[in-house]
Amino acid sequence: MLDSEHPQGTQAATASPFLETRSLHKHYGGVHALKGVSLRIERGRFYHLLGENGCGKSTLIKIISGAQSSSAGQVLIQGRDMTGLGPIAALGAGIETVYQDLSLLPNLSVAENIGLSEQLVEWSGKLFHRLDLSRLRDSACRALEVVGLPTERAFLSRQVETLPLASRQLVAIARAVASEAGLVIMDEPTTSLTRREVDNLIRVIRRLQSEGAAVLFVTHKLDEARDIGGVGLVMRDGELVHECDVSKATNAEIGYWMTGRELQQGRYRDMQPEKLPPLLEVKGLSLKKAYEEIDLSIAQGEILGVTGLADSGRNELAMTLAGLAPAKTGSVVLGGNALDLSAPDRVIREGVAYVPEDRLAEGLFLEKTISENITMSILDRLRSGFGLVSRSRARQAAQNTLEDLQIVAEDIHAPVSSLSGGNQQRVLIGRWLAAEPRLLILHGPTVGVDVGSKEIIFRIIQSQADKGMGVLIVSDDLPELLQNCDKILVMRNGRIYQTYEAEGLDEHTLYSAVVGD
Amino acid sequence: MSSRQDFQLLFLVGINAAIIIAAMTLVGERFMTLYNFQSMGTQIPELGLLALGVMLAMISGRGGIDLSGIALANLSGVVAFMIAPMIIAPAVSPVGFLLSFSAIALGVGVIGGAINGMLIGYAGMTPIIVTLGTQLLFTGIAVGVTGGSALQLGYIPVIDDFGNMPLWGVPRTFGVFILIALALAVLLRYTRFGVHLFLMGSNATAARFAGMRVKSILFRTYLLAGVLASIAGIIIAARTSSVKWDYGTSYVLVAILIAVMAGVRPEGGYGRVTCVVLSAIALQLLSSFFNFMQISNFFRDCAWGLMLLLFLANTRVEWSDYVPAILRGRGE
Amino acid sequence: MITIESSHNNLDGVAQKVLRNFWVWSAHHPAIFPLFLIVVTCLSVGAINADFWQLSNLFDILRASVVRGLFALGVLVVLASGGLDVSFTAIAAFVMYTLTLFVVNVVPDLGIVPIFGIAGIMGAGLGALNGLLVSYLRAPALIVTIGTQYMLRGFLLTFIGTALFMNIPSAMDAFGRLNIITATAARGSEIGLPVYFLILILAATVTWWMLKHTLIGRAIFAVGGKPDVAERLGYRVKSVRVFVFAYAGLLAGVAGVIHVTANRLANPFDLAGTELAVIAAVVLGGARITGGMGSVVGTMLGVVLITLVSNVLILVGIPSAWQTAILGAFILFAGLFFSQLDRLAMR
Amino acid sequence: QDDKEVVTVVKVTGENWFTRMEEGVTLYGEEHDGIGTRQVGPARADAAQQAAIIEDLISQEVDALAIVPMDPSTLEGVLRRAMGRGIAVITHEADSLQNTQLNLEAFDNAEFGAHFAEDIAECMGHEGQWTSFVGSLGSLTHVQWADGGEEYMAQFPEMELVSPKNESFNDANRAYELAKEILRAYPDIKGFQGGSAIDVIGIGRAVEEAGLEDETCVYGLGLPQDTSAYLESGAVDGIAFWDPKDAGYVMNILADKFLNGEEIKTGDDLGVSGYEDVTVTDGPGEGKIVRGQAWVDVDASNWSDYPF
Ligand SMILES: Nc1ncnc2c1ncn2[C@@H]1O[C@H](COP(=O)(O)OP(=O)(O)OP(=O)(O)O)[C@@H](O)[C@H]1O
Ligand SMILES: Nc1ncnc2c1ncn2[C@@H]1O[C@H](COP(=O)(O)OP(=O)(O)OP(=O)(O)O)[C@@H](O)[C@H]1O
């Protein structure tokens, strides 16, 4: 952990950095997302914030840009204490942010999304000040030009919600670069961009930098970071653990700092099972604008991994198999019978369970109790007299899951929001294991989960597979796939690009297949 | 969060007790007569049923609300009144008439609730706009078919007894209300539909991902609210021996007030039948208390509005944070 | 083995494409909806009863639209910011009655301009109270404003007065009788378009200008679109909320005074229960009840449509008893239309 | 022994009409020992609220109720229970009500309607189009007046009734808009019969704006002060009303007499003008209907004699 008294790393402590944070802490209910982060950011430099999913990167950024308040600690901008002053103050102090969720206003036009904040800050307090349309257009044009988007009127006045995702991302970036900011923060800005767009973006960033702005870049793409160069700030579990020159560090080193262990650990998957009866057969599955002609099969007791970039179609494929995004064409057979993918409840009834990626929004009922979250999938089995759900059986079932999955909780009637991320994830997995599915689809099963929990989750997955359950893991965490799967599919641009046997595969080969160098 | 709910229950019991004590000291024994309690008991069901409907809508989330309850109640009464005599004349068999009247009213409730449910569940419209529209539509149809006048049932002893007379000391309609509330409580607590409804109200996306048939649950929720409204319509008809399109125009607010006072969260996911029943009782006690105290009825409107805001504020404050740790059941 | 063919993705036919383009186009021009209904209503009523096509009739519809139109503009602004207001009639009644009593008893010679000024200030104050409550109680605006509606009306009737009041101040009386132009009706009688109609025009223009061309206007839509994002981007969400409710209150106060001058009496029981028709007008005009969308032109067309419907039934011989049902059907129809529009436009 | 408690329940508190009635109610209590009188009513015109108030009054064991029902039919059950508990029930403007002991009518409703019709017919020269207004179709008396007027007009073949029984919902603005529509739909119309006390105000305004003061004949129920401006301008030609103060007073007389076991017979003099020679007939139920001849005609010449 870094703290202000003992600055480490490559940069010397100048008198007053552009931005400084002092032991920031943040709690979300039961989650301790930041555990005392102290860092300094100088003008004209480039920073990469690196770290595993859920280690607190986005949280740190939100606090710096005033979108969230910290639980403890300070934020200083050019020596002034700006802690908890809110987004307007941060904007005024020259901090521009591209959030991970883009933070665009869907019902406003492109031009307004880019240029409005600037005028709002300038005329803050003067409600009826005229909106300077020509200036709005000018600054929007300038910004759009920089990121390489069209600048004609029709595009400027388009509603943002009608744009494709990649353009939206560029609009969000354009907004940040439009102003003469002292610090531009970008939270994973390249996830849905093509290589050309990324190159273009890097050019933009270099220009910003040469004009004296600091840039803080959050990314999982280490190669990209190395291309750009600059200071690497590595976070682990809510702490800043290392600072380095990013172009000199190897993937393995960074991986070690990020996880605190050697990347390639032993596989959890002990033996390749002998030929087992097939469970799932997918043929020629296509969904417009997502993926095409997907063929895959999973045998009973087999663990299949699917990976690829965020826009590779892997997410949509997972959703389709869960009944959440019906495919246009293709056939899916489960255990010899056609599987009706038109609605989630049908898929579930056939014995397919889906653990979604976004635990908080899509998976859990946060305010509800652990017991309710777990037993909701098996209410039919908990019925007793008069067909009513038996509370005692529900309690028993929840208690069993709690023990089986080693969930640490006060009791089964505590709200799920009071649990830590890893325990929350285990509640979610426990819900679907309780339903005893034939096929378990795990989408990012360990996103934002700490190392200890990860291990437990992996063991659970293995033991279920050993009992004959088919498992499909969709993830961008390559070590996780390498450690757990029998086979790994790499998707690229909506198609299956490669199929690997996981045994003996090394991460670099897999990584190049994913990013397509 | 269950401690929060227990607190709400305790709070409502406390309010009821406080009003009764205030009435005992300020009004005296005239308030504490069996007759007065029976009289209050006959007045609770119609509002209580509508409040239960509002509660269901609110639990289901997505800004759920049912503004069409009393309109549907009146429409049920009106339609049943116009059709029932064609099936069995009240003079031939009063009981048969009451039964066919109720059956038709329930049918109208089912249809009305289904319209709300289809538009909200399957067409994906916002509950406010739907129930606003159906409120006008139901009222409008009731005005249209009656030409605006009241329809009189006349004095039919069976119906009047049902509406107004106690059985073993308890007003029959109140008994019906309690039975329905019990059934609803069981439905919400011990069936798949109920459990899923609460979960869906707290996170609709997660509900869809978990394979709940969100549209169908929404549909059934508003259908149920419609049925509750039509039962209220039957009770109103029995109690007043007549049906009219504009009966109880003030009930829209009062039903919402009862629900909010019962701790039902307008954002969805929370609500308890017991609390709604207690809250309806408290409001009736207070209302009668005001009448006994000869407090202006305009002031009562003012007080209702103020109370609505106060109880909204109350749900925003986590009171248990201010209760010393020792007094809390469980330590942290 | 089955092949999954989902039907709604097959928009291949040319006709379907045209239809789709039409939907997308109308999603951007929601005012087309009330305009269409107005044209249909006018044509059918005109065909049944030719008396409909009179200048005096147009004047009547415009005149009857003024108070509702002012209310509707307020509701539009609140809806655009993602809220909902049902307390404006109570604010209007409160302002018109207290102010009339005040002027008559204290300053009987007060001119009409200061009267409107005071009405606006009173209304804005009461509206701002709504805004503060909505912000701080973090509760649905509908429920909060139901509460304030009852509170205000109850307060008015308990503590201020209940009596119908005929002797309104002379300035108000005179103002209500001023006409811009008059037309001669069939029987030689004069039908005028009152001056207070200009206030609606003015308010609509100001609201249009504000929503389109000022920072606060765009901020209102931003907050209505996604409040949490707007907050993060530096919009003062709370101030915007308070502002929109205050603005709606201001318009309600002015509308209240116009109601008195037009009726030449102040009745504290008036206006109650007309909220739904106003909200209906705004929704018919294409504003989304979920916020972030709506236009002044659409709203004004919606108001004209509602006024038309409630005023022409006698001309075509439909009993006025059916008016409420027609209004309800219109709301449902509009809500359905716009929600399907949203679905299609969003793909 | 406590005072006897007689409570008058009106349709809605605060309207000028019932404010005037309250004067009579209070006066009776002040003038008579051994009896306490007061008036209550719901805050809005809602039959449910009126019923709830009566329920609570029954629980309070008052001695007598004097009720002006919002909607008579909705009160049948409540009133039966009131009588069952020994409470005297007196009503007003509800001659269809079964569960009442005495119902007071200021006059015969059909006659009252015919009286307006007579004025209108006279003023129109017994020919032309005319129309009638009601507060709402649920207001029994308003409907009876409209019917009474129609019946009277039947004797003049040249009189044509158009768009009968327009509902103003007791809202002057609504009445005004309805009147405008009618003027447009029937440009030759000459006669208007108002129902609710507020109707003539709305009709008067429409007539005045159309500049038709001299060509139309507007008669109806109204209160002198409220209507004075239109009476002066000639937009409203005449109004009639019964004094709500007297009605309130007489209801309490009836309640007092009933409690004392005194019987009311045709020809009795109740000591209030208009009720000096009442007619008593059987009502639809057990109770009796007491009628006076208590209407007062008012026009431009004499409105200022009345202070309300
Ligand atoms: N609003 C919230 N409520 C509760 N917990 C939250 C919330 N936001 C984040 N967390 C938790 O805080 C931790 C840090 O989250 P954060 O979003 O900062 O991670 P991250 O490093 O940005 O991850 P990623 O690489 O996936 O974006 C995670 O455990 C997450 O689950
Ligand atoms: N489409 C279906 N086909 C066959 N069985 C079904 C279907 N839907 C539900 N079931 C079963 O019927 C029983 C009763 O279903 P019910 O209607 O109560 O479910 P539900 O409440 O709609 O479920 P959810 O809340 O998940 O939508 C359950 O055992 C359920 O598994």
Ligand SMILES: [Mg+2]
């Ligand atoms: Mg993040």
Ligand SMILES: [Mg+2]
């Ligand atoms: Mg005249």
